[in-house]
Amino acid sequence: MNALNIGNLRVNLPVIQGGMGVAISLSGLASAVANAGGIGVISAVAIGMTEPDYMKNYREANKRALRKEIRKARSMTNGVLGVNLMIAVTDYEELFTVALEEKIDVIILGAGLPLKLPKYVADKGIENIHTKFITKVSSAKAAKVIFSYWAKNFNFIPDAVVVEGPMAGGHLGFKRDDLDGELVPLGDIVEETVAELKHFEKEFDKEVPVIAGGGIYSGTDMYEIMQRGAKGVKMGTRFVTTNECDASEKFKQTYIDCKEEDIKIIKSPVGLPGRAIRSNFMDKVNSGNPEPFKCYWKCLKSCDSKNVPYCIAQALHNASKGDMDKGFAFAGSKAYLATKIQPVSQVVMELKVEFYRKKYLEYLKNFLGQRFIPERINIPNVIPYINIRMA
Numbered sequence: 001m002n003a004l005n006i007g008n009l010r011v012n013l014p015v016i017q018g019g020m021g022v023a024i025s026l027s028g029l030a031s032a033v034a035n036a037g038g039i040g041v042i043s044a045v046a047i048g049m050t051e052p053d054y055m056k057n058y059r060e061a062n063k064r065a066l067r068k069e070i071r072k073a074r075s076m077t078n079g080v081l082g083v084n085l086m087i088a089v090t091d092y093e094e095l096f097t098v099a100l101e102e103k104i105d106v107i108i109l110g111a112g113l114p115l116k117l118p119k120y121v122a123d124k125g126i127e128n129i130h131t132k133f134i135t136k137v138s139s140a141k142a143a144k145v146i147f148s149y150w151a152k153n154f155n156f157i158p159d160a161v162v163v164e165g166p167m168a169g170g171h172l173g174f175k176r177d178d179l180d181g182e183l184v185p186l187g188d189i190v191e192e193t194v195a196e197l198k199h200f201e202k203e204f205d206k207e208v209p210v211i212a213g214g215g216i217y218s219g220t221d222m223y224e225i226m227q228r229g230a231k232g233v234k235m236g237t238r239f240v241t242t243n244e245c246d247a248s249e250k251f252k253q254t255y256i257d258c259k260e261e262d263i264k265i266i267k268s269p270v271g272l273p274g275r276a277i278r279s280n281f282m283d284k285v286n287s288g289n290p291e292p293f294k295c296y297w298k299c300l301k302s303c304d305s306k307n308v309p310y311c312i313a314q315a316l317h318n319a320s321k322g323d324m325d326k327g328f329a330f331a332g333s334k335a336y337l338a339t340k341i342q343p344v345s346q347v348v349m350e351l352k353v354e355f356y357r358k359k360y361l362e363y364l365k366n367f368l369g370q371r372f373i374p375e376r377i378n379i380p381n382v383i384p385y386i387n388i389r390m391a
């Protein structure tokens with residue numbers, strides 16, 4: 001398993017933990033993933049909901065909570081830490097600036113095209129900033145738009161790209177119709193994006209790793225997508241059922257209890273489809289019974305707060321606290337595979353074992369040809385032999 005290199009930043013475990021709001025991935029989960037060698041990510045969206053004065057003082061509460069969580073995570077790890085920012089939020093620039101001031105290692109920009117960077121970046125000069133910028137896209141076309149814009153306007157290109165396919169949890173960068181029937185394979189989008197970025201890499205003399213996310217749950221998934229050109233993976237769902245995940249036990253339990261058919265596509269007030277686990281609350285609002293709410297501030301640029309049937313930020317925060325009657329859990333299409341809560345270190349160990357198992361099986365398949373019968377192969381016994389052959 002090769003390290004993921006983002007410019008001069010080396011990440012020994014090529015795994016980015018998906019930023020998960022509201023208050024699902026804070027300092028607890030982020031520091032645990034960073035300690036395991038990956039990139040641990042704090043989700044900034046509505047993070048101030050964890051502060052007592054959020055309703056009156058939302059902007060300050062968001063900034064304060066983000067700064068606090070970054071510092072807390074730093075105190076728990078020397079590993080690589082990131083912040084996930086949604087371009088769709090009203091205080092995007094302010095949160096972006098806090099993350100930069102705190103010298104976070106990476107910022108992942110999603111839910112829209114990041115065509116505007118905060119004044120802080122212009123003042124410092126983009127090339128003088130410690131933080132690496134990663135943009136999240138769902139198509140090679142979107143990557144091209146962002147890279148062309150940055151190249152033209154900032155004479156700089158993002159340091160890495162996350163390609164997120166249609167199997168992901170949370171909001172999805174696809175049209176509703178594209179999420180029915182056969183889904184576009186993530187591997188195809190990865191290959192197209194790798195090809196699209198080639199000339200930007202040449203022009204800027206810079207390697208831009210493509211990282212794949214959405215439905216990556218096992219080490220086998222990791223191996224397969226890395227064979228298609230991904231240099232790393234982004235995983236959200238797999239890290240929810242860990243001891244260190246910052247959500248309540250009830251939230252985690254919905255993952256363990258859910259079945260494949262409980263994982264649904266919803267129409268989110270954000271204006272994008274999302275993937276979540278069915279709940280009574282979801283059934284209620286979907287059947288035309290709105291959940292009344294008071295909007296204290298328009299946290300999402302696109303939210304038509306007077307006409308939406310519920311407040312998405314409030315529903316997600318309720319769920320994260322364990323009030324499942326007043327919300328629902330976002331989840332990826334493989335959430336039903338969760339069977340237990342375990343430490344992050346154990347998840348990472350399983351990912352490595354699965355990854356190497358798949359790698360060795362592939363090697364044997366090529367080596368043995370028609371004599372390859374997977375059921376007859378005892379991996380622990382053949383590993384030393386294969387290591388010698390591969391050397």
Ligand SMILES: Cc1cc2nc3c(=O)[nH]c(=O)nc-3n(C[C@H](O)[C@H](O)[C@H](O)COP(=O)(O)O)c2cc1C
Binds near residue numbers: 017022235
């Ligand atoms: C519970 C949950 C909350 C999420 N919240 C956010 C978020 O606030 N912002 C964002 O950009 N992505 C969010 N995502 C997407 C993740 O960052 C990640 O890209 C995604 O989970 C990858 O797909 P997977 O869940 O199949 O691994 C969320 C995903 C989940 C499961």
